[in-house]
Amino acid sequence: MREISIPPYAPMLMESTRALGYSLEAAIADILDNSITAKATNISIKFIPFGEPYLSILDNGKGMNSVEITDAMRYGSGNPLETRDLDDLGRFGLGLKTASLSQSRKLTVISLKNGKLSGRSWDLDHVIKSGKWSLLVLDKKDMLKFPQIELLQLQSSGTLVILQNLDRVGNGESDFEAAFSEKMDRVREHLSLVFHRYISGESGLKSIKMNINNEPLAPHDPFLINKSTQIMDDEKISIGDHLILVKPYILPHISKMTDAEIKMLGGKDGLTKQQGFYVYRNKRLLIWGSWFRLIRKDELSKLARVRVDIPNTLDHLWAIDIRKSTATPPEIVRKNLSRIVGQITEGSKRTWTFRGKKETDDSIVHLWTRLKTREGILYDINRDHPLVEMLKEKLDLKDHKFLHQLLKMIEMNIPLNSLYIDLTNDEKFKNNELYELTDDIKELAELLLENCKNPEERQRFFDKIESTPPFSQFPGKIVKYLKEVNHA
Structure with a gap:
């Protein structure tokens, strides 16, 4: 038996790996992983959508020498089975190349280390022409022609990545400049x-x-830590000598969030789609908005989010792909997460239905009653509510029928579809947001008090009013006010 070496045909493989499914934002994030691994503390992204468009990423990391930059440009420059540094964000040794060339036909990397510049370039058109793995080695004269090179030279070390011939960025777009700028807005949010x-x-x-x-x-903190609550202690899941850290959060009720916070937390898909696990590898977010099929997403669990921190030493168990955009927890982790999920989603339901509790609490006199029938759920106006009773007493008997029909008409025309759309779109409801004792509420309370015919009725009224919305939101205050203005 003998062996032969059959290296892949460069043009075919390089063109094929362009179809791995990178979005522009995921591609740039993959490139930035290299900057962070290189200990960069400053990363500048530049894009020019007109003239000769390009996208560049400049960092102030430790840089690479001639040997290191050649190795970095090699397809498969790292073995995914080898033990990596604990802060290494890489995986297969493919990210820089596959991510960059998924968006462009020319990738150039220029690095500064120990006062010396080194540059390499993959040009797909040149590779197709040569039919080989033809990596271009740049001399000083070549490198000085590239944009942003003067900024790199001002640093003590660092690396400059330039993407040119951005054929995939404007693919299918009639206005390249507008499309590029719009995509970079998504890049900003993603990063x-x-x-x-x-x-x-x-x-x-x-x-x-x-x-x-x-x-x-x-x-963009997806947990809004300064406002969120942690209803459970942190969990630690051990796999051999490795630890996975789990930290559950419950977002505040939507009424407690600003519009900017709702937009940041929900993005274009809304809070419901963004609930679930947020998996970090070396504190870099990999995937989010998934319950890994442990439960289904619904409106009541939309405020639940769970941070999961995994080390890069468990990559093989989580089946992390080349793009670092998919991962599947191993069985031992799924079992532990399943136990946590039930508790955290229950906490979300309690937060989300905080105001809803007032609609089902028997100690409160509700204006609306909720009935479950064989045909479905029915919402009725409570005919025994003090306001309804007061109105009945002020109407003649012949007008009672009119009042009954009016209430039925209101019940039959609840805008359920609009309410559902607003709820799923994370809209705030202003109807029941009462933060202070307004003049309208005071006037309404006085009208009810005037309807009391004797001291006994007045006392029963005082006993009952604080369990009747909207007065129940101001315990102590409403009775005190009424007694003061009426000298009761």
Whole structure:
């Protein structure tokens, strides 16, 4: 038996790996992984959508020499089975090449280390022409022609990545400039989320400054930690000598969030789609918004989010793909997560239905009653509510029928479809947001009190009013006010 070497045909393989499914934002995030692994503390992204369009990424990391940069440009420059440094964000040794060339036909990397520039370039058109793995080695004269090179030269070390011939960025678009700019807006949102722990410089991490066209990126914390609650202690799952850390959060009720926070947390898909596990590998967000089929997503669990931190030593068990965009927890982890999921989603339901409890609490006199029938759920106006009773007493008997028909008409015309759409779109409801004792509420209370015919009725009224919405939202205050103005 003998062996022969059959290296893949370069043009075919390089063109094929362009179809791995990278979006522009995922591709740039993959490139930034290299900058972070190289200990960069400042990363500048530049894009020019007109003239000769290009996209560049400049970092101030440790840089590479001639040998290192050649190895970095090799397809499969790292063995995924080898033990990596604990802070290494790489996986297969493919990310820089596959991510960059998924969006462009020319990738150039220029690096500065120990005062010396080294440059290499993959040009797909040149590879097709040569039919070989023809990596271009750049001399100083070549390198000085590239955009942003003067900024690299001002640093003590660092690396510059330039993408040119951006054929996939504007593919199928009639207005390349507009399409490129719009996609870069998505890149900004994506990076702000994926690297939010690095940008914020949380405990144990050195803060990394990132900008796009000189506009700094702000961290997008998907847990809104300053406002959220943690209803469970942190969990630790052991797999051999390795630890997985699990930290559950419940977002605040939507009425407690600003519009900007709702937009940041929900994105274009809304809070319901973004609920679930947020899996971090070395504190870099990999995947999010999934319950790994342990439960289904619904409106009541939309405030539940669980942070899961995994080390890069467990990559093989999580089946992380080349793009670092999919992962599947191993069985031992799924069993532990399944137990946590039930508790965390129940906490979300309690937070989301906080106001709903008032609609089912028997100690409160509700204006609306909820009935479950064989045909479905029925909402009725409570005919025994003090306001309805007061109105009946002020009407003649012949007008009672009119009142009954009016109430039935209101019940039959609840805008259920609009309410459902607003709820699923994370809209705030202003109807029941009462934060202070307004003049309208005071006037309504006085009208009810005037309807009392004797001291006994007045006392029963005082006993009952604080269990009747909207007065029940101001315990103590409403009775005190009425007694003061009426000297009761």
